[in-house]
């Protein structure tokens with residue numbers, strides 16, 4: 001049955017071959033009434049959540065112009081479903097999430113607004129992934145604690161990463177014997193000692209910042225897979241390869257990728273994880289997995305469909321959006 005669906009994206013001048021063009025196009029192709037809205041125009045007008053939007057009349061093409069959002073401040077509530085495909089602007093802070101939450105009280109989301117706020121962060125990975133599938137992990141804003149942890153064993157290395165950044169930004173590997181260790185841990189936790197020393201605690205105030213430290217998993221280098229999960233079904237993804245002199249394999253940073261293959265064991269695990277995520281209000285995500293470990297879960301705009309197409313020439317976007325809608329129906333979230 002056709003649905004009326006609002007896809008929230010960030011406005012750009014041109015479409016790339018990414019979710020912003022692929023997912024609305026697939027929904028349109030499957031016969032749904034698709035409207036594209038700009039997430040940074042969400043406002044409340046006389047109690048109604050509104051945004052700038054436009055109805056899709058044909059599929060988007062990578063390289064094509066982004067359409068003019070010809071309906072300014074139109075209702076965002078008059079829909080069967082909202083699919084959030086963009087992060088809110090960092091300057092907008094928590095207010096964007098509050099607006100999304102309000103909208104989500106009135107319209108079902110593919111990924112609940114509360115999940116986007118609380119679970120799309122490396123802090124809460126343990127709420128999504130069972131503990132036995134996580135590398136040893138710490139969330140801390142305490143330089144001394146993390147420095148002592150890393151110093152305690154030269155045979156263990158750690159990956160420190162920002163709690164909510166992405167695309168490989170500020171993801172560092174640290175080890176007791178690395179002379180960069182202390183400086184990197186200081187940077188990751190806000191350089192509180194340096195800033196207090198320079199300006200004085202009374203002037204600079206609270207400088208500590210949280211970071212995530214995950215034990216370095218060596219086989220990530222040989223078996224890292226991005227898996228796109230729709231409901232409880234793996235629908236797409238890719239194998240990741242690390243550049244020789246980088247410990248990160250983000251495709252956005254130019255790392256090589258190939259078509260995804262899952263072992264039966266990996267597929268069973270992904271389906272189990274998908275079911276867990278459905279219970280948490282997450283129906284479309286991309287995980288970074290080096291079985292048995294999951295090192296990351298992305299819920300806003302997980303890259304996968306485009307890289308699968310680039311690697312194989314096959315477009316799986318219709319099957320992916322159909323699996324999302326079917327899983328939302330089976331969970332009673334859609335008519």
Ligand SMILES: Nc1ncnc2c1ncn2[C@@H]1O[C@H](COP(=O)(O)OP(=O)(O)OP(=O)(O)O)[C@@H](O)[C@H]1O
Pocket residue numbers: 135159161165166167168169171214215216217218220221224247248249250288295296297298
């Ligand atoms: N615990 C780990 N052990 C080994 N390598 C890791 C580990 N954590 C991260 N990496 C490597 O660093 C890359 C980037 O880390 P991660 O995916 O956690 O952050 P990100 O890519 O910046 O976030 P996002 O996926 O949200 O864009 C991973 O794809 C992986 O190759």
Ligand SMILES: [Mg+2]
Pocket residue numbers: 167168288296
């Ligand atoms: Mg990642």
